[in-house]
Amino acid sequence: MPKITAQGKTIDCESGANLRQVLLDNGIDLYNGASAVINCHGLGTCGTCAVAISGTVSEMEWREKARLSVFPHSVDRGRRLACQVQVLDDIQVTKFDEFWGQGDRKIWTAQG
Numbered sequence: 124m125p126k127i128t129a130q131g132k133t134i135d136c137e138s139g140a141n142l143r144q145v146l147l148d149n150g151i152d153l154y155n156g157a158s159a160v161i162n163c164h165g166l167g168t169c170g171t172c173a174v175a176i177s178g179t180v181s182e183m184e185w186r187e188k189a190r191l192s193v194f195p196h197s198v199d200r201g202r203r204l205a206c207q208v209q210v211l212d213d214i215q216v217t218k219f220d221e222f223w224g225q226g227d228r229k230i231w232t233a234q235g
């Protein structure tokens with residue numbers, strides 16, 4: 124059973140679980156500011172659920188790649204859209220600042 128470590132919490136989940144859903148179900152602050160209300164609720168279109176992930180998750184598919192290719196994101200920055208990610212093994216998650224989570228300053232890390 125994979126373990127997700129995010130914002131100082133360690134959460135067990137099923138292999139293949141949707142990262143966004145697990146984080147929200149466990150009270151992790153996935154969204155920055157107003158994006159907690161203004162988001163696409165997991166459709167993969169808004170880009171506000173972007174995080175950095177260390178560990179094994181599903182490969183990026185076309186929808187996620189398409190959104191991360193559009194400003195202010197960039198596919199080469201190593202961010203993933205939590206709503207498009209299936210957790211496959213133990214992972215550590217980091218959230219960055221700015222509305223879409225595209226910034227350079229860490230809001231929280233795996234440790235807190």
Ligand code: FES
Pocket residue numbers: 162163164165166167168169170171172173190204205206207
């Ligand atoms: S919640 Fe909108 S892209 Fe993930």
